[in-house]
Amino acid sequence: MFGETTAFSGFSVDDLDAARRFYGETLGLKVEEAGKGDMRMLFLTLSGGTRVFVYPKENHTPASFTILNFEVDDVDRAVDGLAAHGVTMERYPGFDTDDKGIMRGDDGRPTIAWFTDPAGNVLSVLSSDTHG
Template sequence: MLHDSKAFSGFSVDDVPRAKEFYTTTLGLDVGEEHGMLQLRTGSGNTVLVYPKDNHVPAEYTVLNFPVADIEAVARELTTLGVTFEKYNDDQDELGIYRGQGPLIAWFKDPAGNVLSIIQDSGTGS
């Protein structure tokens, strides 16, 4: 589903095996593991590093963005896979998609509490 997305970033987690399960099974990414760290391989050819950190504190900002062609369809699919979208303001619809100023976007968290997003981008193939 998000395999071809042009994701970007690198960030820490508190539990690498749990993160690997989430990124592989829930998000459908190609995930490698080496030296105790994960490499998230995205459709853009980028590799996003996910590394363990004993005193990990979840990022309070978006650390990883997944551009998608149909945000509503992806939000529904992720919801069926157990993803819960964050509700930050009243400009978000029932799916959690922000419909205020700027692009359509919906935020969710990985198992370590880091904020991720799906963001509408009509130029993607996902």
């Protein structure tokens, strides 16, 4: 039914200006702002032209799951780059991570590291060879 339609994902944040700085300056994504006043929103453009809608929500609650996964060729280099921008890797029970906060792929698991945006939403960098 919707196989030929354009679709995009979205998520909320508690501070649109902080989100614009984080996604644009820290992560280096193309960020466009639209709307005015209470209807301000951001569109993030990912590789390949995929867009993600980011909107402010007064009673925002961070997502309890990973909202964006960035596939990279070198997870170590990505984590080092994030750390250089002051981003701290998250560590979760049941996932053994090294000193950098990277869970090294084994047993079919990807090499992955999680971090949060300023609103507390979870993101990750993971090895681009995850799909085999």
